[in-house]
Amino acid sequence: MTKESLQAVIIDIIRGIAPDEDLNSIDAEKPLREQIDLDSMDFLDIVMELRVRYKIDVPESDYMALNTLKSTVDYLFPKMQNA
Amino acid sequence: MITGVGLASPNGNNLAEYREALLNGRSGVTDIETRYMGKVHAGVCNFDDQKYQKKKEIRRGTRAGSIAIYSSHEAIADAGIDLDKVGRDRVGVYLGITEHGNVETENEIYKISQFGYDTKYWTHHHNPRTVANAPAGEVTLNLGITGPHLTLGAACAAGNIGLITGSQMLRLGDCDLALAGGVSESIHTFGIFASFKAQNALAHHDDPTKACRPFAKDRNGIVVAEGGCVYTLERLDDAKARGAKIYGEVVGYGQNSDATDFVLPHPARQAECIRLALKRAGMEPSEIDIVSTHGTGTHLGDEQECQAIREVFDGSGGTYINNTKSFIGHAMGAAGALELAGNLPSFQDGLIHPTINLNEIDPECRLNNLVIDKPLKKGEINSILNNSFGMLGINSVVIIKRFVS
Numbered sequence: 001m002t003k004e005s006l007q008a009v010i011i012d013i014i015r016g017i018a019p020d021e022d023l024n025s026i027d028a029e030k031p032l033r034e035q036i037d038l039d040s041m042d043f044l045d046i047v048m049e050l051r052v053r054y055k056i057d058v059p060e061s062d063y064m065a066l067n068t069l070k071s072t073v074d075y076l077f078p079k080m081q082n083a
Numbered sequence: 084m085i086t087g088v089g090l091a092s093p094n095g096n097n098l099a100e101y102r103e104a105l106l107n108g109r110s111g112v113t114d115i116e117t118r119y120m121g122k123v124h125a126g127v128c129n130f131d132d133q134k135y136q137k138k139k140e141i142r143r144g145t146r147a148g149s150i151a152i153y154s155s156h157e158a159i160a161d162a163g164i165d166l167d168k169v170g171r172d173r174v175g176v177y178l179g180i181t182e183h184g185n186v187e188t189e190n191e192i193y194k195i196s197q198f199g200y201d202t203k204y205w206t207h208h209h210n211p212r213t214v215a216n217a218p219a220g221e222v223t224l225n226l227g228i229t230g231p232h233l234t235l236g237a238a239c240a241a242g243n244i245g246l247i248t249g250s251q252m253l254r255l256g257d258c259d260l261a262l263a264g265g266v267s268e269s270i271h272t273f274g275i276f277a278s279f280k281a282q283n284a285l286a287h288h289d290d291p292t293k294a295c296r297p298f299a300k301d302r303n304g305i306v307v308a309e310g311g312c313v314y315t316l317e318r319l320d321d322a323k324a325r326g327a328k329i330y331g332e333v334v335g336y337g338q339n340s341d342a343t344d345f346v347l348p349h350p351a352r353q354a355e356c357i358r359l360a361l362k363r364a365g366m367e368p369s370e371i372d373i374v375s376t377h378g379t380g381t382h383l384g385d386e387q388e389c390q391a392i393r394e395v396f397d398g399s400g401g402t403y404i405n406n407t408k409s410f411i412g413h414a415m416g417a418a419g420a421l422e423l424a425g426n427l428p429s430f431q432d433g434l435i436h437p438t439i440n441l442n443e444i445d446p447e448c449r450l451n452n453l454v455i456d457k458p459l460k461k462g463e464i465n466s467i468l469n470n471s472f473g474m475l476g477i478n479s480v481v482i483i484k485r486f487v488s
Binding site for chain 1: 137138139142143198203204206207208
């Protein structure tokens with residue numbers, strides 16, 4: 001999986017969790033919560049979806065890595081190589 | 084005073100559609116696939132759940148919550164109420180429900196079963212979805228209501244009890260507008276079907292629209308339905324002050340308990356409940372124009388209710404009797420509220436909708452003036468008595484009168 005395709009996967013996950021949001025103009029380097037309506041329960045949904053789809057566990061201490069789209073991709077990319 | 088009606092029924096998404104279906108014999112029962120059991124008969128609603136909720140809100144909440152939100156918005160719109168004028172802190176939400184949380188819990192157990200029962204896959208949404216106040220609480224979240232909310236667990240008597248509690252809270256001054264009624268999401272898990280089947284009380288018929296047949300000699304059980312009905316209730320002076328249309332007045336109600344059995348009803352207590360409601364309304368049985376029965380289509384339940392009705396109404400030649408579950412199935416926590424709503428337009432059109440699917444009446448269910456197959460034109464109708472009974476011996480009766488200013 002490339003970083004581009006990983007980003008597409010993450011956007012697909014967010015689309016399922018925040019189906020009313022326009023995700024086409026997301027700035028990958030800005031915090032997701034400043035751009036779309038995501039609360040803490042939604043972040044837990046992202047974590048759950050990564051677990052369900054790829055068996056990846058994101059420990060609470062790493063939640064800040066999901067702050068932006070870019071940081072999420074950077075954090076998940078090495079994990080996805082083993083997923 | 085009832086000043087607005089909002090509902091989601093298997094055969095109508097508002098009062099006009101629902102009434103038209105009841106007068107034209109249109110059932111809302113169909114077949115659905117349910118996990119582990121395959122095809123079962125069910126009353127299924129087809130309202131637009133995105134009319135008042137965002138997709139995310141629907142995903143986050145429960146089906147019972149969506150039904151409650153839709154019905155509440157529809158009732159408020161029907162009543163022409165501006166919540167900001169009432170004051171959102173002066174609105175109370177009182178919704179009856181038969182059971183809550185089974186759908187969400189069963190779905191989660193199924194989900195973790197796909198992952199070797201690893202509870203890491205159990206959703207963080209489970210607790211907020213399954214707390215017992217959920218459907219009424221979802222209404223307050225959606226509408227920004229900051230007054231009290233209660234979801235009232237009352238088995239299949241719950242729809243009436245939502246209405247009764249709303250009326251009581253208005254009298255207590257706990258709110259100035261009550262959103263009151265009942266909801267059900269019960270068809271969305273197999274458990275309720277399997278449990279009725281284990282009791283030999285789950286209806287079956289080659290034609291699902293004929294499966295629910297209360298009082299019929301060949302009846303064989305319950306058709307489970309989803310649905311909701313919410314009323315806007317206001318005190319008379321408030322309703323008059325804003326020039327509201329008034330569907331009817333809650334003039335009497337009764338609630339009691341059989342204290343005899345977990346499942347089997349007790350006609351003596353049901354008759355006492357009916358008499359209690361009549362006493363509070365200051366009415367004689369002969370002054371009731373319509374008795375809207377609870378009749379679910381079970382063998383003993385129907386017999387017992389008919390016994391109670393005969394005990395109270397056998398001398399009342401002008402009292403007519405009908406049943407709404409024969410059209411939509413048993414909408415559980417919504418049943419009492421929906422069945423009353425189906426009859427409310429009688430005050431305007433003078434018609435009594437029938438009981439359908441009754442080819443041959445069970446002699447044990449003999450009732451004078453049972454309206455069968457076709458609507459009856461009675462002329463002026465001034466009062467409706469609505470029965471709603473449930474497991475653990477919970478009984479509720481509501482009497483509504485046409486309002487004459």
